[in-house]
């Protein structure tokens with residue numbers, strides 16, 4: 197390259213700004229308003245790019261129409277669809293053995309979309325007794341405001357389910373692994389009893405790495421992606437997957453009601469998903485070990501973990517959870533609330549009290565006063581959610597450290 201001459205000579209083409217030929221005055225408001233356009237690249241990024249964009253530029257009206265009709269693959273407006281949301285929805289559907297998926301602003305957004313898309317006033321639904329507290333609260337809200345009739349059943353008692361199924365029932369809601377007592381729903385038996393009634397499964401605790409409800413005949417599966425799918429405790433997101441037809445109706449409601457997730461959080465969950473199988477394997481191993489360990493600690497009167505023979509669904513767990521039993525366990529200590537308070541203070545630096553789960557670090561929670569506090573006291577107690585019950589969300593730490601931290605506080 198020669199360096200003759202000087203002054204405002206044109207830059208070599210490789211150094212031209214991509215907007216230079218389109219804008220007459222580069223140091224102008226016009227230029228600023230159009231900033232940020234990437235160069236076309238022949239080497240695609242190794243990690244997925246983040247599409248923080250409200251909308252997508254369209255060639256003409258024909259293209260708008262063809263994308264709208266699904267003839268061309270493209271995007272129009274992020275509330276209706278965005279590459280980061282779509283990549284995550286497609287990966288999740290694939291992992292769950294489902295046909296299609298959609299991501300939502302949170303797990304609660306996912307449940308809202310399912311109910312809005314598929315229920316009408318007067319419809320009846322069967323719901324597992326003791327669902328995640330907010331799910332149950334949302335059902336009660338729908339019962340009060342939209343005329344849905346909610347009937348609670350013990351889904352682990354198949355005779356009770358059999359008696360509750362009749363023609364007015366439009367949907368049955370269960371958790372694959374329940375919160376917080378980690379009971380495992382017998383999905384194939386439920387599908388057989390329900391026949392044409394869609395089974396809708398909250399698969400948050402199991403994740404598709406341990407259980408794929410669609411493979412057992414569930415119609416829809418939903419997640420709080422804020423938990424294991426992301427796995428790093430820094431996101432709010434939800435998802436629904438299932439057969440194409442019911443998902444189409446849910447996608448419509450998501451776009452209509454603005455229940456969509458945003459591109460950044462979808463991107464983060466896609467990032468988390470890449471380590472999901474490793475994390476689920478690790479937390480399952482550690483939790484299994486801690487469940488055994490806790491049974492022998494002073495003042496511990498009950499331990500709930502899917503594989504323990506004391507669980508009434510232990511045989512179901514053995515059949516359905518063949519890849520591991522997950523990272524959630526619950527245990528009850530003598531001394532109720534005061535004792536729990538004392539333990540939580542001791543664990544502040546090691547096993548923090550945090551009303552969420554599935555972080556990379558181990559956290560403890562108190563279902564009686566957090567996830568299930570909306571249930572009347574008698575119902576909580578009848579379910580076995582007592583003031584002394586502690587839920588442990590097992591993380592990725594060295595299990596020996598966790599044993600030490602648990603034991604030293606429990607012995608004190």
Ligand SMILES: *Cc1c(COP(=O)(O)O)cnc(C)c1O
Nearest residue numbers: 302303304328375400420422433
């Ligand atoms: C957290 C949670 C939800 C709700 O999901 P959000 O993302 O918090 O809205 C639903 N079900 C279960 C089992 C959960 O743990």
